[in-house]
Amino acid sequence: MTAPVEHPRYDRAALRVGIVHFGVGGFHRAHQAAILDDLMNAGLAHDWAVCGVGVLPGDVAMRDALRSRDCRYTLVLKHPDGTQEAREIGSIIDYRYAPDDPDGVIEQLADPAVRIVSLTVTEGGYCLNPTSGEFDASDPAVAHDLAPGAVPRSAFGLIVAGLVRRRERGIAPFTVMSCDNIPGNGEVARRMMAAFAARLSPELGAWLAASVAFPNSMVDRITPAITAEDRAHVESTFGVTDAWPVVAEPFLQWVIEDEFPSGRPPYERAGVQLVADVRPYELMKLRLLNSSHQGLCYFGHLLGYRYAHEAAQDPLIVDLLTRYMHEEAMPTLSPVVGIDLVEYQKTLIERFANPHVRDTIARLCADSSDRIPTWLLPVVRAQLERGGPVRRSAAIVASWARYAEGVDERGAPIEVVDRRRDGVMAVAARQRESPLAFLRQRELFGDLADSQRFVADYRWALDSLIRDGARATLSALAAS
Numbered sequence: 180m181t182a183p184v185e186h187p188r189y190d191r192a193a194l195r196v197g198i199v200h201f202g203v204g205g206f207h208r209a210h211q212a213a214i215l216d217d218l219m220n221a222g223l224a225h226d227w228a229v230c231g232v233g234v235l236p237g238d239v240a241m242r243d244a245l246r247s248r249d250c251r252y253t254l255v256l257k258h259p260d261g262t263q264e265a266r267e268i269g270s271i272i273d274y275r276y277a278p279d280d281p282d283g284v285i286e287q288l289a290d291p292a293v294r295i296v297s298l299t300v301t302e303g304g305y306c307l308n309p310t311s312g313e314f315d316a317s318d319p320a321v322a323h324d325l326a327p328g329a330v331p332r333s334a335f336g337l338i339v340a341g342l343v344r345r346r347e348r349g350i351a352p353f354t355v356m357s358c359d360n361i362p363g364n365g366e367v368a369r370r371m372m373a374a375f376a377a378r379l380s381p382e383l384g385a386w387l388a389a390s391v392a393f394p395n396s397m398v399d400r401i402t403p404a405i406t407a408e409d410r411a412h413v414e415s416t417f418g419v420t421d422a423w424p425v426v427a428e429p430f431l432q433w434v435i436e437d438e439f440p441s442g443r444p445p446y447e448r449a450g451v452q453l454v455a456d457v458r459p460y461e462l463m464k465l466r467l468l469n470s471s472h473q474g475l476c477y478f479g480h481l482l483g484y485r486y487a488h489e490a491a492q493d494p495l496i497v498d499l500l501t502r503y504m505h506e507e508a509m510p511t512l513s514p515v516v517g518i519d520l521v522e523y524q525k526t527l528i529e530r531f532a533n534p535h536v537r538d539t540i541a542r543l544c545a546d547s548s549d550r551i552p553t554w555l556l557p558v559v560r561a562q563l564e565r566g567g568p569v570r571r572s573a574a575i576v577a578s579w580a581r582y583a584e585g586v587d588e589r590g591a592p593i594e595v596v597d598r599r600r601d602g603v604m605a606v607a608a609r610q611r612e613s614p615l616a617f618l619r620q621r622e623l624f625g626d627l628a629d630s631q632r633f634v635a636d637y638r639w640a641l642d643s644l645i646r647d648g649a650r651a652t653l654s655a656l657a658a659s
Contacts, residue, residue, distance in 0.1 A: 181418035184253065187269035189219045191249075194228035194272050197444075199284075199293050199341075199353075201334040202300040203231035203241055208268065209402040209427035211297060211358060213254055215270035217449040224444040226292065230273040232284055234320070234334055242276040244423035250274055253413050253424040257535035264429075265417045277337060281330050288341025289348065294441040296341070297356040298368065300334055302549035303598055305361065305371045309552035310625045314374035325378050335375045342376075342387060354392040354439050360469055361553055362461060365395035365436065394438040397461040399468065401530060402427040403538035428536050430526075434460040452517075459515045466508040467520075468527055469554040471500045474571070475531060476543035477578035481588055481649035487538040491531035495653035500528065502656075503571040511561040545596040547579050548603055552623050563630055573636035574656055580617040581644040583607035588648050599623075611645060614638055 198215075200207055211229075218224035231250075233241055245252065250271045256264045277284045288296065298304070308315040316322055323329055324336030331337045342352050355372065357364035369388060377384025403426060413424045435446065437453040447453050454460070472487075478499065479490030490496050504524045512520065531538075559572045584607045585593045597603055602620075609616040618628040618637060627633055643652040 182263070182265065182416050184417050184419060185264075185266035187216065187220065187251075187267060189222070189225065189269070191269045191272060193225060194219070194270075195226045195292055196230045196273060196287070196290070197224075197227035197292055198229045198295045198297055199232060199288055200229050200271075200297045200299070201232050201234065201338070202298055202304070203233060203238075203245075203271070203274065204299060205402045205405060205425045205427075206398075206400070207231075207297075207299045207358070208252060208271070208425045209254060210398055210400050210431065210433065211299075212268055212270045213431075214433065214446065214449045214451060215444060216266075216268045218444055218446075219270055221448065223448060227295075227444040229271040230275065230287055230293075231271055232275050232277055232287075232334075232337070234277045234332065234337070238276055241423060242274055244421075245271065245274045247422055253417065253419050253421045255409075255413060255417075255424060255426050256429045257426060257533070258429050259529070259533045259535065261535055263416070263535075265413070265419075267419075278332070281332070281337065284337050285331070285340045285344055288338065288353070289344040289350065291345075291350050293353055295354050295356055295439070295443065296338055297358055298334065299358050301546060302359055302361055302553050303546060304334065304359070305357075305367055306335065306375065307361075307367055307371055308622070309549070310622050314371050316375075316378065321375065325375070335372055339372065339376050339379070339383075339387070342391065343383065346386070351441050352391045354394065354441060354443070356394055356396060356435070358396055358398045360398075360465060360550075362465060362557065363395055363458070364461075365393035365438075369393035392438045392440050394436040395457040395461065396433065396435040397457050397464050399432040399464055400427050400430060401533075401536060401538055403536055404542050426536065428530060428533055430530055432464075454516075459513050460518075462512055463515050463518065463520065463523065465554045466511060466558050467504050467524060469550070470508060470558060470572075470575070471504060471527060471531070472543045473547070473551060473555055473579070474500050474503055474575045476540050477575070477582040478649050478653060480540045480544060480582060480593065481578065481644070483587075483589075485540050487540060487543060488532050488534045488536065490540065491528060495650065495657055497528060498657045499571060499574070499653055500531075503575070506568055507562055507570075507572050508558050510565070510567055511558055541594070541596070544582065546598065547583075548597050548599040548623055551576065551579060556624070556627070559627065559633060563633060569633050570636045570640075570659065571656065573633055574640040574652065576618070577637050577640035577644055578649070578652075580607055580610060580641055581649075583617070584610075610641065614641060617641075
């Protein structure tokens with residue numbers, strides 16, 4: 180006998196697209212789309228259904244998976260006690276793979292019914308130079324879209340084209356809502372998209388920056404990459420054949436600045452926090468949760484763990500994360516209304532240790548050259564400025580440097596997944612002869628190699644990792 184699955188209690192045929200979302204993956208479907216489904220089940224937001232858009236070659240698989248089930252999919256929440264809840268989400272009603280029909284995507288964006296365009300395109304999708312903070316046009320799709328007369332390929336190119344078409348038709352611009360893990364994600368999206376538009380026309384860039392709303396947001400739900408085992412589990416346990424289901428933890432948080440000139444779903448009716456300033460919540464998550472994931476993943480992989488919950492049950496890793504959060508990250512945070520930061524840190528360790536979510540170490544290690552500069556290095560710089568400790572932050576950076584050598588402590592290869600993979604690995608290969616080679620990547624670390632205090636802690640950790648290994652390094656940190 181299969182376990183029950185909750186199905187939508189609304190008529191999907193009566194839904195109307197009000198949101199176009201770029202970057203439909205597990206996280207969007209576990210988070211924003213699930214919240215919309217909650218609202219729709221309550222008889223609300225029926226004119227806020229989602230049309231997903233993919234722009235990358237890998238998005239073909241998502242197109243095919245969603246279209247095979249009329250854009251419905253299965254979301255399974257896995258509780259720490261082993262309890263599982265499965266529901267079919269129906270809030271996505273269309274999916275467009277942009278290379279199939281770019282103009283069709285632009286026309287969808289120009290539809291007056293579309294009032295929000297949301298994004299989960301990863302930290303690397305914003306054309307942001309992490310050191311200078313300026314627009315970086317080196318992405319091939321972005322460079323293509325900036326050529327005269329180009330048919331847009333990138334998310335930025337398509338969104339700007341949609342805004343241009345709306346302006347030509349006298350239609351108010353939609354709100355652009357970033358849901359990626361970037362400090363000030365809405366403001367970053369505004370600056371980078373305006374810079375992109377300014378390359379096409381200075382007047383267009385100025386108009387976009389002044390006329391389009393970009394609310395900041397903080398989103399949180401641990402959502403591991405789906406596996407063949409997950410697909411088989413959904414079929415055997417719930418009787419559903421789903422090419423791309425979603426598995427997630429039960430915890431969910433979404434905090435958004437309430438800046439939606441053209442309207443929004445009644446998010447607050449589904450537990451979303453609408454605030455005037457999201458920054459305290461955002462920094463709390465980035466510096467405690469996201470940076471701790473980086474502390475867990477490289478050390479965890481070097482110790483032989485392959486799942487986050489395994490590493491989060493190792494007392495030495497727990498000590499590293501606990502002391503990093505309490506001694507280094509928390510002093511850089513302002514008070515967060517409604518949040519006990521000490522209790523929040525405890526719940527993070529419990530969430531990481533959930534054995535049923537089975538979040539992979541590999542997922543957490545991916546795209547480090549986007550994540551470390553965005554999440555962890557602001558903690559380092561704030562602590563250096565205030566004279567606070569950086570020993571554990573330096574150890575996390577060193578563990579990334581050791582991981583980036585591409586070989587673990589047993590001599591087995593490590594598959595490094597990073598858009599800067601070749602350059603990062605090439606530099607890591609030189610660090611045994613030149614210990615600061617990795618840290619001297621100024622495009623990632625800025626002038627951090629010039630800080631004697633950080634360099635001392637970093638060199639100690641890297642030397643220990645190379646000479647004595649990850650466990651001995653963690654033991655020494657725990658004793659210090």
